[in-house]
Amino acid sequence: MSYVSLQSITKKFGDVEILKGVDLEIEHHQFTVLLGPSGCGKSTTLRLVAGLEPVSGGKIFIDERDVTDLEPRERDIAMVFQNYALYPTMTVEQNMSFGLKAQNMPASDIRTAVHNAAELLGITPLLARKPGELSGGQQQRVAIGRAIVRQPKLFLFDEPLSNLDAKLRVETRSEILSLHQRLGATTIYVTHDQEEAMTMADKIVIMNQGQIEQQGTPEDVFFRPVSRMVAGFIGSPVMNFFNGVGTANGAIETQVGTFEGFPQIRAGQKVEVGVRPDDLIPAEKGETTITGKVLLSELLGVRAIIHLKTQHGLAFKAVVDHEIYRDMKSADEASFTVRDGRLHVFDSESGKRI
């Protein structure tokens, strides 16, 4: 059995079914990210693992122990909350000591543990302050400190970076990651930010409407999305989609052109063709091209996003290098071809990858 195992977990609030049977295996020392749009059930899943909410059905195992009906304190976990959840009337040191105090650890040991953790996070000068006197980033560090000081079996993070500004978010992101590696911890991390998920995760679990849509490495979900939902959710700027119909000879006809080499597609089957803006490259003569009128362009630095519209009025985007951007931004029209093997085809009805 894996280190953490969720088996057919369901959760209902009244008549509303939030989780519809979640099965998830997490290995020891793995950094797992639960990713999904708002309301997909990712935070609820985390709260069930923490024991803050009872499950409606299914079982949860941590380190081969059935913890389904145990109180949070009996599960040997630590959690970092989105809004930090520090105790406002206690100092930073008292905040970090509280969990150890609750375990009746001797005062001298508590002091050592807290000071070591504070040293690790660089918050030793803040120990005597109260949360109200700290900035958001400092409060989040204290919250992380409170979690690591207890050396739990499992770390749970509930969107810990969403209240921080962009720069601090990137900094704290790498800090959490290096902390995870240094402590050899097992972590479940919830976020709605796909960039966070891509950069941090060993394993990404994409959730949608109370179910797991896809799980795998960041490469898996980025390069081989199993469904239209995952393809549209992962990647920035988002994937371009064009409606198409299968033909008798294994090709797909779309309004932007015909794509060949899909023998598994039936004639007349309705599909959606997806291609990432990064996989559109300027076309040479004689290739299958997607041509569009240049609407506007956004320079990001080395790369630029070009917004285009086909003659049928379909909007799409392409990401190009700086040199190409210079020619393209003043051009009226631009033609692209799809990088080899980077075309994603999804069934229109089921949304599944073909």
Added chain:
Amino acid sequence: MQLKHRLVLPLALVLSAVMLYPVAFSFWISLHDYRLTRLDDVRWVGFENYKFIATDPGFLNAMGNTITFVIGAVTLELILGLGLAILLQRLVRFQNFIRSTLLAPMFITPIAVGLMFRFLLNSELGVISHYLGEIGITVDWFGPQLALFSIILIDVWQWTPFMVLMFLAGLESLPKSPFEAARIDGASAWLTFRCVTLPMLRPVITVAIIIRALDAFKVFEYVFAITRGGPGDATETIMYYIYQAGFRFFRMGEAAAAAFMLIAVILVLVIALVKATKSSTAGRNNV
């Protein structure tokens, strides 16, 4: 005169007429030998009234009774109120019903509450005394030993709901996440209450204590309706003392002086409590 001053002027005049003038006039009275029976012979005595009051055993006894009453009543109301509020917060059903029921005692005018308990606790006719007697307990609720305690109990009956409602509102306004963090941290219910709930609730508790203590210092109706300060002077409170001096014996000078001394005591108490609130809220302004 600037416009802003002119705009404040009407209110300032009204307030002066109804507040400043009476206060100034009673202070003037407190410095005179002012008796309603001898209004033609009002004499300046300086601080003689204050000196007399400060050494009058009757006044000191009344002050002692009042302080006992305030400490006893407010402490009991605080403990009961906090306990009930925490229990009520966990109640899923009937919470709103119980909340509105709790308001009932506060709607009754204190003099009626006094009269009601005078009958309920009467050792000959009282229904409470009757049923206690059935199970073999005879208590002389308004005897010399218990009278002040009984008055305290009546106050607790009427005003604990106020504490409950204050604390319930306070508890519900607290952020939920520190309590979840405490559950994860493995804190027992008692540790969570002592280290998380109580410190966060402290500002509300202080305000509730100030409001109730100020009110309790003015206790008069229960005493007037039930014991008239007796037996002996066992339940004579400051307000009852002032009432006696001013409106039974018509010695307005002494009554006014006693009133000002009560104000001084209350002022000291309020300043101390407000300072306590400020020190407890410092450092959590952003939370």
